[in-house]
Amino acid sequence: MTELIRVERTDKKKNKPEQGKLGFGKHFTDHMFIMNYTDGRGWHDPRVIPYQPIALDPAAKVFHYGQTIFEGLKAYRTDDGRILLFRPQLNFERMNRSNERLGVPDVDGEIAIEALRKLIEVDRDWIPSEEGTSLYIRPFVIATEPELGVSPSLEYQFIIIMSPVGAYYPEGVNPVKIYVECDYVRAVRGGVGEAKTAGNYAGGLKAQELAKAKGYTQVLWLDGVQRKYIEEVGSMNVFFKLEGKVHTPILNGSILAGITRRSIIELLRHWNIEVVERAITIEELYEAGRDGRLEEAFGTGTAAVISPIGELNWQDDPLVINGGKTGELSAKLYDTLTGIQQGRIADPFGWMVEAAGPEAK
Amino acid sequence: MTELIRVERTDKKKNKPEQGKLGFGKHFTDHMFIMNYTDGRGWHDPRVIPYQPIALDPAAKVFHYGQTIFEGLKAYRTDDGRILLFRPQLNFERMNRSNERLGVPDVDGEIAIEALRKLIEVDRDWIPSEEGTSLYIRPFVIATEPELGVSPSLEYQFIIIMSPVGAYYPEGVNPVKIYVECDYVRAVRGGVGEAKTAGNYAGGLKAQELAKAKGYTQVLWLDGVQRKYIEEVGSMNVFFKLEGKVHTPILNGSILAGITRRSIIELLRHWNIEVVERAITIEELYEAGRDGRLEEAFGTGTAAVISPIGELNWQDDPLVINGGKTGELSAKLYDTLTGIQQGRIADPFGWMVEAAGPEAK
Structure with missing residues (x-):
């Protein structure tokens, strides 16, 4: 698929939640990414659209036979305003291993990352900046063919939604x-x-x-x-x-x-x-x-x-x-890994991928 | 819940498929049953509505954590025009055992059967009459709360859809x-x-x-x-x-x-x-x-x-x-059970439940 990602921006932006009250997976950004799969045609019509309900036939296979795969990763806003992703290639590689096990068609990892970059670009003002906060990203695939035979679906949707999330331990890391x-x-x-x-x-x-x-x-x-x-x-x-x-x-x-x-x-x-x-x-x-x-x-x-x-x-x-x-090693691992993720300390492994540079002034 | 089941009839009836070409779970009737659950309020708003897509938030838990339960049973049209169900109480009892295991709230079995009767009444002309055909009924529950925490959903939908199905073995029972x-x-x-x-x-x-x-x-x-x-x-x-x-x-x-x-x-x-x-x-x-x-x-x-x-x-x-x-006993079991189900032979067990009498002339 070399189709261009179409972008339809919302004209009704939501109010953003307070950074101190984010919680986990409760608030969602203004847009989502979606593309469709049909047997024979493959993945098509990649698009960033306003965050909205998905309308599915009640016979859609995801409701009955559970062909669905998801991933979870985070984007971080650095002190100098860049947006970093933590090893996103590994998420999409794993997604395809999960897909294979469940009889779901592969999603091209490069297209998935390109989709994610585009979505982040559109919703970048949703990425929180307070210590410990981040943007949680949830890519997922669902089987949408409306047919009750127990067999792999011939239609799917690949969707990415994003949620600003708070520090997991607001009072610091606790056992x-x-x-x-x-x-x-x-x-x-x-x-x-x-x-x-x-x-x-x-x-x-x-x-x-x-x-x-x-x-x-x-x-x-x-x-x-x-x-x-x-x-x-x-x-x-x-x-x-x-x-x-x-x-x-x-x-x-x-x-x-x-x-x-x-x-x-x-x-x-x-x-x-x-x-x-x-x-x-x-x-x-x-x-x-x-x-x-x-x-x-x-x-x-x-x-x-x-x-x-x-x-x-x-x-x-x-x-x-x-x-x-909390043990000494646990604390050191936490500080180091979150430091690398938030761009505060050096990343000797090349783990972080820049999704966007500092915002143009 | 003693709420009355509301009925909204479609004004656009679909064309019915040919009885010889039904297949399994490919065609759906004109209506569906749906009711909602919210934590604290329980199940509410039971209604028969035109068969239509379900609109769900992309964060609905069913897509991510798989809290969903289904059942499958059949309605048969007898030669004298009555509509029979095969042991429907057992399906709804099993559904509640499945619900319990998956952390899904109970659905009252009597309400479910009442819902099914109402739906069958509205769509009774969808029940095929040819030898071996029947109306396949698919009740299911899906978790609909839009929240990504891994915990039981606080919102659900209970839905029943129905599909006229053909003889499973159009050329007779085959091993x-x-x-x-x-x-x-x-x-x-x-x-x-x-x-x-x-x-x-x-x-x-x-x-x-x-x-x-x-x-x-x-x-x-x-x-x-x-x-x-x-x-x-x-x-x-x-x-x-x-x-x-x-x-x-x-x-x-x-x-x-x-x-x-x-x-x-x-x-x-x-x-x-x-x-x-x-x-x-x-x-x-x-x-x-x-x-x-x-x-x-x-x-x-x-x-x-x-x-x-x-x-x-x-x-x-x-x-x-x-x-x-095909063995002798297998054939005898098939003939007996399908005979009872289709009302052609006596039902000494009281298995069949009449969902509707002969149609009024």
């Missing part, structure tokens, strides 16, 4: 309490756990609500076969510092390949800290916790970047980690 | 060839396999397409833990006649509790044929097939009712069942 889930399972080898698709999230809501009722922020999922290997936390990958080395579950097909996860591993190795990707049992983690070898634990994800874990609870047996406080 | 899937997994204990939710179908599409490319109609799923126990076929439960007794996988939490499955078990027991619900390995089935003890195999589901299985293929080892022909 979270995580409940180790033993009854419900998120994913299993051979399933779709590796794909960023809606069904993985729907299935996790119940366990998450039960954990919240017990005072825990999220759940830690165990593998679906043996129920003993650590997989991931609700919306984050997990890392454990054990006697100076950092361990994280290996990507086994049922775990999401987080882009923050990958970046943390690269950053740690850049610092000459050993990272071990392997199968980790909850039992050995508890043993290490009991005898003082578990020094820190943290989750990684686009929303919170780094989220220190202050307590685990497995089978009603709480395990406090690092005295329930 | 299908089924591929035993060893790489991909549909569901696992602790997951959502028991719920009729979109994600279960999205995850199965890839294996289904690969099986089709090899000449097989659908896949037979094995359990996600040991990969040896038989679970279900793509869109059907499965039964095996072994030395006069009928065996079917026990409902273990990862298998859909089919209403046709349940009815077949009740019908067989009514005939004094022993039914054994248990864990069945693919290996023992192959052994039974090799030494002549496997007499028949068939799938059960709303779309095809009974679908004889003429061949299985496990690890490139085809197993022909009953010479690839």
